[in-house]
Amino acid sequence: xxxxxxxxxxxxxxxxxxxxxxxxxxxxxxxxxxxxxxxxxxxxxxxxxxxxxxxxxxxxxxxxxxxxxxxxxxxxxxxxxxxxxxxxxxxxxxxxxxxxxxxxxxxxxxxxxxxxxxxxxxxxxxxxxxxxxxxxxxxxxxxxxxxxxxxxxxxxxxxxxxxxxxxxxxxxxxxxxxxxxxxxxxxxxxxxxxxxxxxxxxxxxxxxxxx
Ligand code: UP5
Ligand code: MG
Numbered sequence: 697x698x699x700x701x702x703x704x705x706x707x708x709x710x711x712x713x714x715x716x717x718x719x720x721x722x723x724x725x726x727x728x729x730x731x732x733x734x735x736x737x738x739x740x741x742x743x744x745x746x747x748x749x750x751x752x753x754x755x756x757x758x759x760x761x762x763x764x765x766x767x768x769x770x771x772x773x774x775x776x777x778x779x780x781x782x783x784x785x786x787x788x789x790x791x792x793x794x795x796x797x798x799x800x801x802x803x804x805x806x807x808x809x810x811x812x813x814x815x816x817x818x819x820x821x822x823x824x825x826x827x828x829x830x831x832x833x834x835x836x837x838x839x840x841x842x843x844x845x846x847x848x849x850x851x852x853x854x855x856x857x858x859x860x861x862x863x864x865x866x867x868x869x870x871x872x873x874x875x876x877x878x879x880x881x882x883x884x885x886x887x888x889x890x891x892x893x894x895x896x897x898x899x900x901x902x903x904x905x906x907x
Contacts, residue, residue, distance in 0.1 A: 697775065
């Protein structure tokens with residue numbers, strides 16, 4: 697992707713930290729296209745005719761990272777499609793206009809979460825402007841995910857999978873956050889407070905860096 701035409705913000709944080717919740721709000725208020733790597737993988741898993749369905753399902757239940765080729769391809773396709781057919785946004789989304797000039801604004805949620813993905817995406821797709829990193833405790837995340845499990849239907853919202861997801865996050869995904877932190881790219885947001893308090897801090901970070 698032409699760096700002048702796309703702005704990419706990576707949204708990272710542990711399982712249940714609130715990445716998806718905060719991204720939804722940013723989509724409404726600013727006019728970002730939001731792509732959750734996990735959502736794209738779940739859609740691919742359920743797509744009739746997909747050759748990856750069983751593999752993805754197995755990885756997600758085990759809390760492991762799906763081989764990067766699959767995830768990067770899904771993200772690239774989604775981004776390309778959004779540039780060709782810009783999403784529509786509510787009246788007043790402050791940055792929505794830029795899509796009309798052929799510019800794309802992307803929130804990439806839950807990716808990259810392994811070093812190989814980070815390096816490959818930066819090299820072959822696009823470098824991110826910065827990383828929004830939501831940090832909170834496992835206690836908070838566990839409580840949120842157990843509550844969500846009552847209605848989410850996600851096959852990884854059970855205690856056994858959640859513990860595995862936490863382990864992968866610490867061992868495999870935190871090194872990615874640290875890698876970007878060393879490059880001065882990480883904006884860390886305390887994610888334990890109520891949604892709107894977290895969001896107020898997110899807005900400050902976005903307003904300072906995008907627009
Ligand atoms: N909630 C949110 N914010 C709250 C707040 N401030 N106060 C109180 N409650 C709050 O939120 C979780 C729940 O908490 C919701 O019920 C919400 O209302 C509440 P959500 O916004 O959904 O959190 P999020 O961080 O998005 O949690 P999610 O479960 O989606 O994170 P994961 O990172 O675990 O899941 P993801 O979908 O990104 O990935 C799933 C799996 O896909 C991975 O484990 C992996 O196996 C695979 N994957 C890959 O292989 N490669 C990738 O690149 C990406 C994923
Ligand atoms: Mg999510």
